[in-house]
Amino acid sequence: DIVMTQSPLSLPVTPGEPASISCRSSQSLLDSDDGNTYLHWYLQKSGQSPQLLIYLGSSRASGVPDRFSGSGSGTDFTLKVSSVEAEDVGVYFCMQALQTPFTFGQGTKLEIK
Amino acid sequence: QVQLVQSGTEVKKPGASVKVSCKASGYTFSEFYIHWVRQAPGQGLQWMGWINVNTGDTDYAQRFQGRVTMTRDTSISAAYMELSRLRSDDTAVYYCARGGIYDYWGQGTLVTVSS
Numbered sequence: 271d272i273v274m275t276q277s278p279l280s281l282p283v284t285p286g287e288p289a290s291i292s293c294r295s296s297q298s299l300l301d302s303d304d305g306n307t308y309l310h311w312y313l314q315k316s317g318q319s320p321q322l323l324i325y326l327g328s329s330r331a332s333g334v335p336d337r338f339s340g341s342g343s344g345t346d347f348t349l350k351v352s353s354v355e356a357e358d359v360g361v362y363f364c365m366q367a368l369q370t371p372f373t374f375g376q377g378t379k380l381e382i383k
Numbered sequence: 384q385v386q387l388v389q390s391g392t393e394v395k396k397p398g399a400s401v402k403v404s405c406k407a408s409g410y411t412f413s414e415f416y417i418h419w420v421r422q423a424p425g426q427g428l429q430w431m432g433w434i435n436v437n438t439g440d441t442d443y444a445q446r447f448q449g450r451v452t453m454t455r456d457t458s459i460s461a462a463y464m465e466l467s468r469l470r471s472d473d474t475a476v477y478y479c480a481r482g483g484i485y486d487y488w489g490q491g492t493l494v495t496v497s498s
Binding site: 308310312319320321322325326331332365367370371375376 | 427428442486489490491
């Protein structure tokens, strides 16, 4: 199975400041057949289902504010929030969808200072 | 609008089975796989498997092989996940999600396994 490792696990951020979350996979998530990188990012707010933020490494999902961005390739990926707002609190997960079983990072809890 | 609506909370005894439904609306059901993911209390997300709702083909996580069955009823745009021989550590919220990028999720179904 592909192991996904996120850091940090806890991220206190002052509103208006940027935030960055790292996600590393135990093997490359690049599909050489179609050229896509199968890494997605989700935010789970308290008491809610996860919601898609970024898919295929860097594509922002519909309705997601442009302060969220995804980057990276191969095994190293980053989710950035350019200017954190109060509504961004929750747990952020990365997930690899290159091969089954799909696997998730442990989650990064973003909180407001 | 796209919606995945799941069945309600379940309480089961160890050894029993549970069947969770996921009813889709707002899109063509046959065009997207349905995946199932679970989340134990205070824990992360765990992939259980998927069903190709067009063909009925399935792919299950090895840890659930022999205990999980995913089915669908295309006439009512619904997918189902049945987990048998329940144990206390199966207590979790079970989610269905659409397609390979999980752009839509169900609201979750809490399954509690307790004697």
